[in-house]
Each structure stands twice: as structure tokens, then as C-alpha cells.
Amino acid sequence: MSGRMEQDAARERRKDLARFFGTWMRNPVKMGAVAPSSARYCATMVASATTEVDGPILELGPGLGCVTRALLEAGVDPARITSIEYDAEFAATLKDRFPAINVIQGDGFDLDATLGDGGRTRFAAILFAIPIVKFPQEERQRLFSRYFDRLLPGGNLTQLSYLWKPPVRAVPGRFDVSASDIVWDNIPPARVWIYSQAGAAPLH
Numbered sequence: 583m584s585g586r587m588e589q590d591a592a593r594e595r596r597k598d599l600a601r602f603f604g605t606w607m608r609n610p611v612k613m614g615a616v617a618p619s620s621a622r623y624c625a626t627m628v629a630s631a632t633t634e635v636d637g638p639i640l641e642l643g644p645g646l647g648c649v650t651r652a653l654l655e656a657g658v659d660p661a662r663i664t665s666i667e668y669d670a671e672f673a674a675t676l677k678d679r680f681p682a683i684n685v686i687q688g689d690g691f692d693l694d695a696t697l698g699d700g701g702r703t704r705f706a707a708i709l710f711a712i713p714i715v716k717f718p719q720e721e722r723q724r725l726f727s728r729y730f731d732r733l734l735p736g737g738n739l740t741q742l743s744y745l746w747k748p749p750v751r752a753v754p755g756r757f758d759v760s761a762s763d764i765v766w767d768n769i770p771p772a773r774v775w776i777y778s779q780a781g782a783a784p785l786h
């Protein structure tokens with residue numbers, strides 16, 4: 583990257599930090615984070631996701647697009663990516679930044695309504711970053727079970743979370759959970775939580 587491009591990228595990161603923090607101040611529960619994830623964290627999220635499985639990729643809670651960018655940097659075809667973001671201003675920014683991906687402004691908890699596909703689309707990977715701490719454990723497990731209905735064979739779900747134990751406990755016969763190493767340069771340090779179909783040898 584040239585010096586000029588590096589300066590532009592650093593300026594955009596600073597602006598994103600300020601904007602993210604402002605949105606968090608207005609709605610901390612919905613945002614769940616004071617800052618966008620670090621580039622290393624986003625790369626870990628993508629490396630943990632089963633993007634090599636053939637099929638579309640679903641990103642839930644993309645914010646200002648750091649995981650989206652990491653997907654593209656990893657060589658994922660933009661035509662495979664659908665990103666669902668609830669915040670209308672963030673969704674508009676994502677559409678500007680990544681015109682080749684399918685950005686939908688809507689609720690990532692209700693895929694049938696938001697995708698409007700009658701439940702038909704199955705994904706190679708779901709990259710999930712929506713805060714769920716307000717939900718009791720059983721509701722989180724039900725939610726993730728519904729996401730597993732949307733995964734292709736061999737596909738997995740990866741989750742951004744700052745918790746140090748599995749945010750969603752494994753459901754026997756349905757999905758198992760494992761974690762990446764801690765990414766220390768994230769604010770705060772965090773792991774990627776990886777949910778794989780029960781009994782399947784995790785690909786990562």
C-alpha cells in the first residue's frame with residue numbers, strides 16, 4: 583500500500599472509531615461494542631468460517647464492514663456475500679463501501695422475514711456479530727439452532743463475543759462449540775466462537 587493509501591485508510595479507521603462510539607453511546611445494548619473489531623480479529627473470524635464450502639455467505643451485524651472487508655481480502659467473491667445490518671446509517675455506508683455485495687437493512691434475528699426467501703436459502707457460513715447477552719441461554723440455543731437450519735452440510739457459524747466462556751452452549755446432536763486463540767489487539771481482547779454441526783469434525 584502506498585503512503586497516501588495508508589494515510590487514507592488510517593483516517594477512515596479513526597472516523598469509523600468515532601462514529602461507532604457515538605452510535606454505541608446512543609444505543610449500547612444494540613451495538614454491544616464501543617469500537618469496531620480489529621483487522622486481526624476480523625481476519626480470524628473469516629479464517630474460522632467455512633468459506634471454502636460452496637455457496638452463499640451470510641454476515642449478521644456487519645457494523646461498518648470490517649469483517650466484510652476481511653472476507654473480500656481473503657478472496658471471497660462479493661457476489662456470494664449477503665450482509666444484514668439493522669442500523670440504517672451503517673447499512674447505507676456499507677452499500678457505498680461494498681457496492682458488489684448484497685447489503686440488507688433489517689433484522690438478522692428474523693431471517694425468514696428479512697431475506698423474504700421462504701426459508702429456502704442455505705449458507706456455506708454464517709458470520710454472526712449481533713449482541714445476544716440480553717437473551718437467556720435457552721433462547722440463544724434456539725436462535726442458533728434456527729441458524730443451523732440455514733447452513734449447508736459442512737458449514738459453520740462463527741460468533742464475535744467478548745465472553746470468555748461459550749456465549750451459546752453446545753446443543754447435543756445439533757451443534758458443538760470451540761474457540762479461536764485470543765486476539766489481543768482487539769478492544770477488548772476476544773476470541774471467535776466457532777459452532778460446528780454436531781459430530782462433524784471441525785474444519786477449523
Ligand SMILES: C[S@@+](CC[C@H](N)C(=O)[O-])C[C@H]1O[C@@H](n2cnc3c(N)ncnc32)[C@H](O)[C@@H]1O
Pocket residue numbers: 612613614615617618619642643644645646647648649666667668669672688689690691711712713742
Ligand atoms: C458488536 S457490533 C459488530 C460490528 C462489526 N461486525 C465489527 O465486528 O466491528 C454489532 C452490530 O450489530 C448490529 N445489530 C444489532 N442488532 C441487529 C439485528 N437485530 N440485526 C442486524 N444487525 C444488528 C449493530 O447495529 C452493530 O452494527
